[in-house]
Amino acid sequence: MTPHLLTLALDWHRSGRAVAVATVIETWGSAPRRVGSLLVIDGDGNMEGSVSGGCVEGAVILEAIEALQDGKPRLLDYGVSDDDAFAVGLACGGRIRVLVEPVGRAMPLDVLETLCARIAAREPVAYVIDLEGGARRVGELADHPDRFRLDRSGVEDDARTFVAVHNPPxxxxxxxxxxxxxxxxxxxxxxxxxxxxxxxxxxxxxxxxxxxxxxxxxxxxxxxxxxxxxxxxxxxxxxxxxxxxxxxxxxxxxxxxxxxxxxxxxxxxxxxxxxxxxxxxxxxxxxxxxxxxxxxxxxxxxxxxxxxxxxxxxxxxxxxx
CATH class of the missing domain: 3.40.50.720 (NAD(P)-binding Rossmann-like Domain)
Incomplete structure (x- = not known):
């Protein structure tokens, strides 16, 4: 069975590789990947997952490598042109917003370990991020019942809290x-x-x-x-x-x-x-x-x-x- 991408990120980190996780935070229009999609990148540019179906992966990888050097997260905003969208099978373009987090620095290791343990145990769990203040924590089903029911990650009404839903398969x-x-x-x-x-x-x-x-x-x-x-x-x-x-x-x-x-x-x-x-x-x-x-x-x-x-x-x- 293919490991969950967060589990893969933790495994890479534990093996000594510098790792960053990129997450689709928001989309507008016909974005190639849904909110919550993940891309895991190491310091050599190796990657697993996708945030755009290929449209902006190269740019995200470059930003991730820079983030691994300074340890700071990146909140990126990309427009996907109609031509690029057509190349990955979409009728028209859109915009995506991507958060890049170096593991062990912007993304706390204890939070990632808890998320991975809950995912392995087939327990619903959320990764909750304050996009302005920088705090990260583990979220529960009871806190976001509709998001878990609909499998819908996204930014809350306060426009600053992002909830990444990780439901069991x-x-x-x-x-x-x-x-x-x-x-x-x-x-x-x-x-x-x-x-x-x-x-x-x-x-x-x-x-x-x-x-x-x-x-x-x-x-x-x-x-x-x-x-x-x-x-x-x-x-x-x-x-x-x-x-x-x-x-x-x-x-x-x-x-x-x-x-x-x-x-x-x-x-x-x-x-x-x-x-x-x-x-x-x-x-x-x-x-x-x-x-x-x-x-x-x-x-x-x-x-x-x-x-x-x-x-x-x-x-x-x-x-x-």
Whole structure:
């Protein structure tokens, strides 16, 4: 797995390399990279990441090398011309504002270490910067709930506080290696999720049917216990078999997963509700289940159902709570 760019910056620093981190602070117009994008640069000009898709990387690297020499941050403002924007696949140009921070000086080492530890533990965390006063600190989800929900780094209304949001990676756990899953897993990945497929039936969850996918051939409840769904996890059950779906659903209802969708008709779900009620689950817990799964788009083909599921997952993730 590719390390988080802040983790890479810390590793480079610990290995003795002079390192700076460049962060997109603000954008206007059709900027090539979103706010919060990172570029890590060492004293020899080696880099990982991107702040502009190539438009201004060279200028940022030069500023970063100078910042490593004097230890001072740089707040840079660049215009991206229409010609440069077209070269990286955009229809028109824009402007970006980039902050460059030498690690261990402008960017405090203890703050970076805390950020990296929280990221490694899959905990939501923010890097909060006073752009005028220079203070840096670690921020919490409770302080910026909307930014975490929307994955939206940015400058606060006071025009001086920048909040860089670092959410855990999104995951989608799919129970049931059926035809809908064959369409859903690639869609999930395209939308920024790390998909995992669970099915104890090896003939269903084969590498031939799901090339390149992470497949767990285990009973769903055991697999979900090991995967430990968190607030950045969506779970979809597709087997249509209570012996497989019900244990998975029961496991997820006790977790912080932000989404649980289950395949089946209204009648099938009514029977499911009765079984869950008999097992001791409350109405509030059962109401977390999206069933029949997906938005009602009128689709019937497997790929159309997968689209409706993906749309509902995204809507659930992004809407206000």
């Amino acid at each position: 999104l995951r989608m756990i799919v129970v049931g290696a059926v035809h809908i899953a064959q369409a859903l897993l690639p869609m999930a990945r395209a939308c920024g999720f790390d998909p995992v497929l669970i099915d104890p039936r090896g003939v269903f969850g084969s590498a031939d049917r799901f090339p390149g996918e992470t497949i767990i051939e285990d009973w769903p409840d055991a697999a979900l216990t090991a995967l430990a769904p968190d607030s950045r996890t969506a779970v979809v059950t597709l087997t249509h078999d209570p012996k497989l779906d019900d244990p998975a659903i029961m496991q997820v209802l006790g977790s912080d997963a932000f989404y649980l969708g289950c395949l089946g008709s209204t009648r099938t779900h009514a029977k499911r509700v009765a079984r869950l009620t008999e097992a001791g689950f409350t109405a509030a817990q059962i109401d977390r289940i999206h069933a029949p799964v997906g938005l009602d788009l009128g689709g019937r083909a497997p790929a159309e159902i997968a689209v409706s599921v993906m749309a509902q997952v995204i809507a659930t993730l992004r809407r206000a709570t």
